[in-house]
Amino acid sequence: MGFIATIFVAGGLVIGFTVRTRIQEVDPFSITSYCWVFAAFVVLMMKSLLVENWPWQDFVLGQVVCRSDSELHTVTRIPEQDIIAYLLAYEYNTILDTRGPYNKIFERRGTSGFSIDVKPTLRTWLISGVIVVRW
16 A cells, blocks of 8 residues: 555656756646555545544554554554464553453453454463463
8 A cells, every 4th residue: 555655656756857948838847746545545445444443643653552462463463363472471560451262361451442353372472471270
């Protein structure tokens, strides 16, 4: 999305600086303005098509609010098990409440909060400092 908009903006500037007075009675920077408007239109259309709920403040700042482990993995490409291991290791340093089908290992559970929707593996538990004992 940003790459396409950047190409339009850069292309508009290149047109404005290279054409200059070669075309009679045409301001080449008006083409640049049209490219900027088209790039903004592309960004807005992609925002409305690709993201379900993205407040404008977060959009302008380039922030994405993730509500689950799988959403955070999709946005950052960090493996789900690494996210769970980090959350388990630093649970006492955050104010994050967890919910979901696999949040039994967490101390701070609630009906709303960050959803743990990926099953943690034994390796993830061991990495984050949880020792599993079988009776």
